Amino acid sequence: MTIHKEGYRTITYTALFCLLVNVIVFYFFPMHDFLRIASLVVTVALFLIILQFFRLPARKVKRNDSLVLAPCDGKVVVIEEVFEAEYYQAKRLQVSIFMSPINVHANWYPISGIVKYVKYHTGKYLVAWDPKSSTENERSTIVVEKENKVSVLFRQVAGALAKRIIYYPHEGDMVKQGAEFGFIKFGSRVDIYLPLNAKVKVKIGDKSTGGITEVAEIE
Numbered sequence: 001m002t003i004h005k006e007g008y009r010t011i012t013y014t015a016l017f018c019l020l021v022n023v024i025v026f027y028f029f030p031m032h033d034f035l036r037i038a039s040l041v042v043t044v045a046l047f048l049i050i051l052q053f054f055r056l057p058a059r060k061v062k063r064n065d066s067l068v069l070a071p072c073d074g075k076v077v078v079i080e081e082v083f084e085a086e087y088y089q090a091k092r093l094q095v096s097i098f099m100s101p102i103n104v105h106a107n108w109y110p111i112s113g114i115v116k117y118v119k120y121h122t123g124k125y126l127v128a129w130d131p132k133s134s135t136e137n138e139r140s141t142i143v144v145e146k147e148n149k150v151s152v153l154f155r156q157v158a159g160a161l162a163k164r165i166i167y168y169p170h171e172g173d174m175v176k177q178g179a180e181f182g183f184i185k186f187g188s189r190v191d192i193y194l195p196l197n198a199k200v201k202v203k204i205g206d207k208s209t210g211g212i213t214e215v216a217e218i219e
Contacts, residue, residue, distance in 0.1 A: 004055070004056040004106055006166055007053070010050060011050060014050045017043075018043035018044070022039050022040060022043055052102070053102075054105075056104065056106055059178065059209075059210070059211045059212060061108070061211045063178060065177075066219075067111075068194060068215045068218055069110050069211055069212065070108075070208035070211070070212065070213035070215050071097070071108055071110045071181075071210060072105070072106070072107050072108070072210045073105075073208060073209055074207070075098050075100075075206070075208070076096070076098075076206045078096035079094070079202070080093075082193075084153065084193050086141055086153075088153065092195065092196065093193070093194040093200065093216075094191055094194075096189055096190070096191045096192070097192075097208050098189045099190070105183055105188070106180055106183050107181050107183060107184065109175050109176065109178060109180075110144075110177065112175060112177040113145045113151070113174075114173070114175075115144055115170065115175060116151060117141065118141070118143075118167070119140070119141050120139075121140070137158045138157075138165055139156060139157045139158060140155065140156045140167045141153060141154075142154055142156075144175060152195075154193070156182060156190055157190065164184075164185045166182050166184070166185075167182035168181055200215070201215060202216075
């Protein structure tokens with residue numbers, strides 16, 4: 001288990017804040033043992049919460065060109081046929097995975113191929129399970145196309161707590177299934193848009209592990 005590079009600054013600021021709070025409490029309230037203990041407990045708990053949020057577990061990815069792997073840890077909350085209006089302008093199968101604050105928030109490529117499309121959208125911060133969050137919240141849209149021209153669109157969607165979406169790919173990049181493509185800070189979701197003939201292998205309520213769980217079979 002390592003700490004994600006996107007967390008270095010936040011963890012450092014949190015550590016400095018916790019240290020400052022305790023210095024102030026211990027200096028100005030030397031006779032208040034309860035307050036000093038409470039300060040230590042609260043700040044240590046805060047630091048550990050932030051630390052666990054940015055953890056990055058090692059994953060042994062078994063690449064398979066016929067499978068779509070989960071792009072993130074979380075819980076499957078949507079499986080439905082929808083009209084995808086941004087890139088395909090056609091119906092697709094949408095699978096959405098909700099990431100709670102206690103989940104690992106790194107994101108992994110669900111398939112290998114060439115990045116055909118990348119776009120960032122500013123937006124609102126509706127709760128991540130709201131259906132409108134897919135089209136109205138801050139989000140990034142990425143499309144990867146396999147050698148046989150079959151493609152998958154996946155979208156990082158900010159939630160009520162997520163205030164920053166981070167993604168690494170550029171159009172034209174060759175990417176590998178299971179490699180890391182981004183990070184979302186705090187609660188959020190990732191939507192996957194599959195071909196209509198895809199065979200979905202998960203169901204509502206299933207827990208997913210990024211880069212490991214088999215979401216669907218595609219041509």
